[in-house]
Amino acid sequence: QKAGSKKVYEIHGSTWQSYCTSCSEVFDYETSYAQSFKEDVPHCEKCGGVLKPDIVFFGENVKHLYECQTLAEEADLLFVVGSSLTVTPAAFLPSMCPGKIVVVNKGDISYAYLHPQKIFIHAEWDIDDFFKAVEEAGRE
Template sequence: MKISSDNDKVYKKNMRYKKFTGVKEVSDLAAKCADMIKETKKICLLSGAGISTNAGIPDFRGPKGLYHTAGIENPERIFDISYFYRDPSLFYRFHREFLKALERVKPTFAHQFFAKLEEKGKLIGIITQNIDSLHQRAGSKKVYEIHGGVWESYCTKCGKRYDYEEGVKKTFEEDIPHCDDCGGVIKPDIVFFGEPVKYLDKCIQLARESDLFFVVGSSLVVTPAALIPSECRGSIVVVNKGEFSTAYLPMSRVSLIVDEDIDIFFKAVNEYLELF
């Protein structure tokens, strides 16, 4: 990651605060964040994998990962759209394990926090890089899954839509789920390699409309999602456990950086806001 010398000092100072200081500084960051939320009317969120870490979703590639439990030797083919059309059974071997994992987990505090901001009329939209649909399960309605997700499925032949419950039911009842109307193969609304991302224009519009933009649990490496935060003309807050790239979001644009466990931080913010 390349950072200019002045911004490097700011970034390193933020990365050191947790190591050399105590809870008071975390509380100060939470208080500042809470004040920013109170003063704003239009909040937008970009969430990445880090927001779901505390939910306990297993990784894909590890020794106990989903590729291993599904017995898949060629995982690179799972999300290849050309291979899916040739042999969708490989994807569905993985997808059943993924759905089982999702059924065992619950949305995190951070998911619930942003759902509550939407309920209070503060949040205008959630842009997420995740496909786990935990934002929807937390109660959020204005969710734009830029890489798609499991919340809906559709027939690749006639386009008929299936909701989450219907999609899950068919996935476990049929080796390869087929459409009730035309017999076409059903596919979860996940963006595969070889397919365009979803809602990009809408996501850019949301960023431009927002006066407070949160980046939570994303290292801002994957484009085009990483390009979106800089479209915000207001304040930008980055909450991420570990480093994030400044290739697409200059440090000078970031008002607040928090290198902390995401749920711990937003619980601290909620102490000031008392959303729930």
């Protein structure tokens, strides 16, 4: 998003907004952040309901799963970045890609949902170091 991507599906949500668990009013980051310092548990200024960060907690459904599945099924190139590929349903998505798959993850990954032969490149690098190296190579 900082690089200019307009269509980003954050399947595990983000902390950039919160919502009221009672009235579903949406609050931006600054409002939620300020509210969290006013009370131990932040509440909605409209109805008094509890504010929840717009992130997926354990046991909750991920967001945009259908859209991500469709994109994976149409991808010529898919990057799996910073994932051990162990948590479903997100871990299923790379296996749906008919194109090349690049995995960038420092540490072990699971092959339970993605066969190793489907991986075109597996870079066992720190994410920042990997993309800095890609940027430098692009300058050459």
